[in-house]
Amino acid sequence: MEEKGLLSVIVPVYKVEPYLRRCVDSIRNQTYKNLQIILVDDGSPDNCGAICDEYTKIDGRIIAVHQKNEGLSGARNNGLLFAKGEYIAFVDSDDWLHPSMYETLVHLIEAHQLDMARCSVIGSDGQAEDSILPRDKHIANQLITGAHVFELYFTEFLCKVVWNAVYRRHIVMGIISPERCHSEDNYVSGRYLYRSKRMMITDKCLYYYYKNPTSIVRGGYKRFLDICICTEKLRDDLIREEHMTNMFYVERLNKKLAREFFHFVRVNDDRYRLRSIMRPQKKFIDKYLDFFRRIRFNYLLRKKKIQII
Template sequence: MERKGLLSVIVPIHKVEPYLRRCIDSIRNQTYRNLQIILVDDGSPDDCGAICDEYTKVDDRIIAVHQENEGLSGARNNGLLFAKGEYIAFVDSDDWLHPQMYETLIRLIEDHRLDMARCSVIGSDGQSEDPILPRDKHTANRLITGMDVFELYFTEFLCKVVWNAVYRRDIVMGIISPERCHSQDNYVSGRYLYRSKRMMITDKCLYYYYKNPTSTTHGGHKRFLDICICTEKLRDDLIREEHMDNTVYIERLNKKLAREFFHFVRADDDRYRLRSIARSQKKFIDQHLDFFRRIRFDFLLRKKKIQID
């Protein structure tokens, strides 16, 4: 008889009452049946908590975890404490899955001895649906190994999120998602990719990504400062915890950090009023921005009267 390893699916939940049943039902109805479904009610003020408890009574694969509001990352981190599976997956609670998503991805993992398997995505605003496929068509449906896996962090949207994948347990465990930071996937996906040495991305669109205008992850203003924080933390933790010594990738992360700070300064966002930057920060940015962005960056500093201390 074919062995089917347990898959733990972690679902952070906050203020998604209109969409929650659709999400949970799409997980329950997976053709891959050996699931542990962890519903993390992140202090939701609506009826999400009651819905979670309701589902525990009709499906013994489901557990409900209730906590004070800690944000998406806090919910994911706490959900991992309950995960028993040899495989791990995440689902955002306003999204939903194709019935064969997990069967397809776990078959890829087991057939090709992968650390993770990813699928393509359907983006939906409730009116229209748009496929999100690998940017490079040659990336799809082939084995990706070694540092070519981490390379996709810089080039492939489908590798910059965590919810369109199944991971082996050891890829995920021990990595804490930055809490209260809206760009947590920017950090976590990089950590998972760096740990992974064998990966595949199928061109089958199996995850439905709802572009919810009220969601902190799908809608609203892009928080560029959070992206800066997560990029810097990714670089530092890869060096300290994963012992990354590849100077090429360190330099690429430095360039990414400089670009993200440029976008932060360029953005007109009343939540952040940057009055000054340290001279050492200015030097770092000048070293790692390309020529044209560096010129524009200096112009923005003058235009916005940002002092260099």
């Protein structure tokens, strides 16, 4: 039987010692065998680095990369430097995979000449589980083409994360995930979707997403301004690097940016106190917020005594 293309799987590793073996074993035990597994130890202070090295001795498909702490994005970016695969995938190191995940997704890519294939997800807190399926049931298991792929950035959770997918190499390479930002998937997933012209989302739940209460992105300390930074960067980089000229999408991204800033202002947390806002920024937000959010936004500026300068 002809061996299918090499799939490089990048796993950032940081302070996940209780979960790391479960994650790595679920990748090693995939029915799709032609894997390169890149474990990026992001300066983890526990025994994760030693566990990564241990796995390199028992499975020749695994390499361990050790680096100073650069955050999730830094680990993914550096992992890509070692990726040799025709296909690329990412896994968060406290999550795990169904044994047939990669075989299913690579088969979809090859059978339908896709740029990426995605699966549905099971969310788990270690006890209860719930399925995360496409919000629009009509797109499940259907070929999505052209501008309809990027359209899902605005509407579909399964398209706003990077770990439930297999990508062709050209979709991923050259895109740098914003480092030290807690909303990096918001940026990277948008870039990948914009580059993709053919995609499918299977309704099979093949990725297990662990709702880790200590994780930065899943209940821990979050910086709510980061999603605004990533949304603005996505808009600007799509215009500059991908030569996006469709003003409809520029306006959609502007509206999203205004909404995210509105949500940032709403946060009642002294760590995120906003003392002032520049007049051009306020004008931008007023322009792109819907009527009711705009009323609420201006009320919050007065209530929180945020100066307009």
